[in-house]
Amino acid sequence: MDHSASQAAATPTEEAVLPPADLLRRLSRANVLVIGDAMLDRYIHGRTERLSPEAPVPVLTIEREVALPGGAANVVRNLTALGAACAFVSVVGDDQTGSDLTGLIGGQPGIEPWLLVEGGRTTTRKTRFLADGHHLLRADREQTDPIEPRLSERLLRIARDAMAATSLTVLSDYGKGVLSGGLASDLVRMAGELGRKIVVDPASGDCARFAGADLILPTAAELAFATGMPVARDEEIEAAGAALMARYGFGAVMALRGAAGISLIGAGAPSHMRLPREQPLDLFGVTDAVLAALAAALAVGLSLPCAGRLAGAAARVVATRAGTLVPRPEDLLAALIPPP
Numbered sequence: 001m002d003h004s005a006s007q008a009a010a011t012p013t014e015e016a017v018l019p020p021a022d023l024l025r026r027l028s029r030a031n032v033l034v035i036g037d038a039m040l041d042r043y044i045h046g047r048t049e050r051l052s053p054e055a056p057v058p059v060l061t062i063e064r065e066v067a068l069p070g071g072a073a074n075v076v077r078n079l080t081a082l083g084a085a086c087a088f089v090s091v092v093g094d095d096q097t098g099s100d101l102t103g104l105i106g107g108q109p110g111i112e113p114w115l116l117v118e119g120g121r122t123t124t125r126k127t128r129f130l131a132d133g134h135h136l137l138r139a140d141r142e143q144t145d146p147i148e149p150r151l152s153e154r155l156l157r158i159a160r161d162a163m164a165a166t167s168l169t170v171l172s173d174y175g176k177g178v179l180s181g182g183l184a185s186d187l188v189r190m191a192g193e194l195g196r197k198i199v200v201d202p203a204s205g206d207c208a209r210f211a212g213a214d215l216i217l218p219t220a221a222e223l224a225f226a227t228g229m230p231v232a233r234d235e236e237i238e239a240a241g242a243a244l245m246a247r248y249g250f251g252a253v254m255a256l257r258g259a260a261g262i263s264l265i266g267a268g269a270p271s272h273m274r275l276p277r278e279q280p281l282d283l284f285g286v287t288d289a290v291l292a293a294l295a296a297a298l299a300v301g302l303s304l305p306c307a308g309r310l311a312g313a314a315a316r317v318v319a320t321r322a323g324t325l326v327p328r329p330e331d332l333l334a335a336l337i338p339p340p
Contacts, residue, residue: 020336023302023310024329028083030299033162035155035187036072036172036179036201038090038115039124039142040101043068048131060129060136069104070126072172074285074326075201078292078314080110081326084299087112087162089155091147091178093121114158116151124176146180155183160190168197168299170291171210175203184209197298201291207248214251215266215304216244217291223255231255234263234272241265252304254294254311256287262315267304273312281319289314289327309336 043066048058069077076086088105092098094117101123105113122143129137147155155178163169169191173179179187184200188210191198200210201217205225210216220231227247229240241253245266252266259281261274275281293314297307313335317327325331 020333023306024082024333026300026302027296027310027329030079030082030084030168030296031086031166032079032084032295032299033087033089033159033166033169034072034076034079034172034295035089035159035169036075037124037174037176038069038073038088038092038101038105038178039071039126039174039176040097040104041068041070041074042066042125042127044127044129045133046129046131048136058131058136060131067100067104069101069108071124071174071176072170072178073101073105074288075170075172075292075295076105076111077108078289078326079296080108081328082292082296082332083110083329084292084296085110085112087114087166089114089116089158089162091116091118091121091151091155093117093123093143094119095121095123097125097141098123112162114162116147116154116158118148118151121145121147124174142176144176146177152181152183156186156190159187160194163191163194163196166196166299168199168295170295171198171200171213172288172291173201173203179203179209182209185211188212199291199295199298201287207244207250210250211248212250215254215294215298216248216250216252217254217256217287217294218244219287220255220257220260223253231257234270237263237272238265238270241270254290254308256290258283259319262290262308262312264304264308267308271305271308273308273315275316275319279320282321283319285325286315286318289318289325293327293332 046060046062124142197214199215200213205222255263290311293311313332
């Protein structure tokens with residue numbers, strides 16, 4: 001695949017002299033296609049003050065409930081929070097969860113949704129029970145079977161038109177069946193034919209399905225699985241990332257290392273962006289925020305090192321604040337500019 005930018009990239013000199021606020025304002029010009037597994041995230045908040053007389057488990061007194069688009073749809077939420085416009089292609093079931101999710105996604109500004117419906121399919125729903133802000137339990141209802149072949153064909157037709165109308169494509173794979181089979185490789189090949197960059201968040205160490213993508217974001221565990229190499233130290237991450245690039249023709253690798261931060265390999269000298277160690281970290285939602293910041297920055301022609309710095313800022317914002325957070329430009333700006 002041709003890893004050249006689909007539009008003229010800003011020169012390193014230009015990026016170096018522009019104030020961070022001006023760089024972040026550019027993100028509002030991004031026009032991104034997201035394809036992947038949509039799901040519904042339900043949060044049930046309450047408090048626990050006693051144990052159940054029926055079993056040695058806490059009793060949660062429910063105070064409020066929140067439903068939000070999750071999975072690939074959360075990547076879309078993160079992109080629109082940065083001001084980007086999005087086309088979103090996914091598959092839901094003909095159930096109440098699918099209907100609720102369609103309503104939530106369709107009600108957000110800046111999104112062109114293409115949610116295909118598969119009869120009899122169970123739409124993924126994750127229900128999280130939180131007591132005083134701390135996770136108590138998660139209950140999932142899901143179906144991970146590959147989507148029907150006729151839907152795959154229709155999805156490809158829609159994706160081709162959407163790719164042509166956008167600057168960059170994100171594949172957000174949560175392993176729930178949308179990007180199963182040969183669909184992922186078909187989409188990567190299609191992006192190459194149209195001269196569009198493609199960024200991938202894989203669901204597992206099976207990176208071969210995405211061979212030729214411009215940028216892939218495995219976790220450290222996925223990187224170790226895909227390469228059979230150690231990934232504990234910076235130099236090990238760099239070696240494994242280089243091996244993954246060579247094996248599958250990726251343009252670059254961004255390794256998601258949990259509390260250790262993120263590492264970017266393939267954009268000149270490797271870079272490692274740390275998370276603060278002096279405060280508790282909440283890593284839920286970090287991957288989607290990082291993916292969105294990268295995609296928006298690359299879609300408007302910023303260089304990969306610059307996009308990586310914005311992704312690092314997104315990771316710091318989400319990881320250092322409790323709960324589900326979708327960073328906005330002002331949040332990234334605060335993370336990029338240290339306090340006086």
